[in-house]
């Protein structure tokens with residue numbers, strides 16, 4: 324099947340909707356749990372749940388940001404170009420990961436240097 328920007332755009336729009344929904348649910352559950360935390364044991368459970376929620380929320384927010392960026396790149400015609408070296412990202416990679424920001428080489432390099440410097 325040929326690579327289709329329309330298909331990628333559709334995937335990204337769906338992904339964005341999913342992430343927005345996920346974030347809304349996390350927000351809703353946060354407010355819900357405030358109402359019935361009357362006991363110490365419940366507070367501990369809530370704290371743990373909130374920590375998990377926060378991790379989920381952060382990762383959803385990061386993904387949402389990447390999806391938004393990919394969509395704006397689709398609009399301005401720079402979609403599919405590696406942000407680090409400007410090379411056209413492999414189409415198979417984009418099909419597997421529509422919001423990929425880097426080509427495989429740069430991604431690997433970033434993962435290696437990222438671990439070393441942080």
Ligand SMILES: [Zn+2]
Nearest residue numbers: 405408426429
């Ligand atoms: Zn690159």
